[in-house]
Amino acid sequence: MRFFHPEHDSQRELSLEDVFIVPDYYDGGSRLDVDLTPMDFPGGAHPIVSANMNGVTGKRMAETMARYGGFGVLPQDMELDTVERIVKHIKSADPQFDT
Structure with a gap:
């Protein structure tokens, strides 16, 4: 992923206005061979x-x-x-335990 506006490179929070997905040629094998499974996610590859x-x-x-x-x-x-309060809460939450 790359940003059209380099001043956003250090930001981790994106909104719909910040993201534009551009199709590109994929020279790999089958797209089914790509593994998107998060390391700590028990139960899905997408x-x-x-x-x-x-x-x-x-x-x-x-x-x-x-x-x-x-x-x-x-x-x-x-x-x-409200959005700011929720984002702050999520960032401070324990990644393992439900709060």
């Missing part, structure tokens, strides 16, 4: 991404998904201070 819907992803779902190697996408209509 990344899991939650929907950015109020009824789907909240603090608890985002924290659990982060713990298991997934991406919890918080709703876009959530208040900014």
